[in-house]
Amino acid sequence: MTRSQMMGAVHSEDTKPEIVVRRALFQAGFRYRLHRRDLPGTPDIFVQKYGVAIFVNGCFWHQHGCKLTTRPKSNAAFWNNKFDNNIVRDIRTQHQLSLMGIRVAVVWECSLRNDIRHGCRDVSTTPDEVRREPQAENKMGAALTLERLMNFIRGDEETIEL
Numbered sequence: 812m813t814r815s816q817m818m819g820a821v822h823s824e825d826t827k828p829e830i831v832v833r834r835a836l837f838q839a840g841f842r843y844r845l846h847r848r849d850l851p852g853t854p855d856i857f858v859q860k861y862g863v864a865i866f867v868n869g870c871f872w873h874q875h876g877c878k879l880t881t882r883p884k885s886n887a888a889f890w891n892n893k894f895d896n897n898i899v900r901d902i903r904t905q906h907q908l909s910l911m912g913i914r915v916a917v918v919w920e921c922s923l924r925n926d927i928r929h930g931c932r933d934v935s936t937t938p939d940e941v942r943r944e945p946q947a948e949n950k951m952g953a954a955l956t957l958e959r960l961m962n963f964i965r966g967d968e969e970t971i972e973l
């Protein structure tokens with residue numbers, strides 16, 4: 812990506828991974844509000860009935876640490892500063908929401924992609940029949956993530972990172 816493309820991406824709210832999550836939730840019967848600016852961090856998705864804020868994080872912008880996480884070599888100081896600010900802001904936002912009694916789910920972009928292995932997947936939770944065949948495992952990526960997200964929404968855990 813060129814720098815101007817990257818800057819453009821910062822401001823785009825309807826990123827594709829977010830739409831994947833929205834569509835799945837809607838089809839499963841969840842109703843939600845988008846980008847509520849009156850809540851800390853302007854959550855991508857807010858499921859009022861369950862008091863759950865969902866952030867669909869781009870691995871690059873939020874520096875996930877997976878294989879989608881790169882740091883540009885040019886203007887390194889500029890980017891490092893920007894990324895560090897993003898990371899600090901994410902932590903502060905989650906804390907503020909927790910204090911308000913809002914449960915927080917962070918869904919990483921890579922966990923919704925079926926063409927790469929999810930960087931932080933706990934392999935022990937992957938069913939045997941899926942684990943044998945790498946391609947099948949990848950296909951389970953987004954489906955498993957969305958299923959776990961919905962279980963979280965209906966459950967009572969305070970936070971989850973997928």
Ligand SMILES: [Zn+2]
Binds near residue numbers: 870875880921922
């Ligand atoms: Zn990632």
